[in-house]
Amino acid sequence: MIIREIMTEEPITVETNSTLYEVAKLMEENDVGCIPVIEDDRVVGMLTDRDIIVKAVSKGLELNSHYVDDVMTREVKTVDVETDAQIAADLMIENKIRRLPVTENDRIIGILTLGDLATATHDTDTCGHVLEEVSMP
Helix, strand or coil: CEHHHHCEECCCCEECCCEHHHHHHHHHHHCCCEEEEEECCEEEEEEEHHHHHHHCHHHCCCCCCCEHHHHCECCCCCEECCCEHHHHHHHHHHHCCCEEEEEECCEEEEEEEHHHHHHHHCCHHHHHHHHHHHHCC
C-alpha cells in the first residue's frame, strides 16, 4: 500500500510569519496537534501544540507577538507520496515521530499520521509496534 492511498489530503498549513496565537486557534478549531510550516508550498518546519507550550507558554512569551518561526521544529522528515506505507512506518519509528508531511515534487500535498496507518491498514500488530516505538523515550 502506498502513502497516496492512506494519507490525509490537503493538510492545514501555516507560514513562518503566523503568530503562535493564530496557530493555536487553528489547532483548536481543527482538532489537530501538529501543523506543517511551509514557504512556497515546501515544508520548512513543524509546529506542535507541545512546541507552543514548552517553547513559548512556559517561557512567558506572548502568543500574539511571537511567531511560528520562533519555536517550530526545523528538521522535518517528509515522505514522498509514492512511498510504501511500511517504509513510512519504519521512518516514524526510526525518528520517533507520529506525523509525516507527504510531498510530491517537493511540495506538500498531505500528511500521514499513525491514525491513518491504523485506519487504512487494519494491521494492529504493525500499528501497535509503531506506536510503542515512537512513544519510547
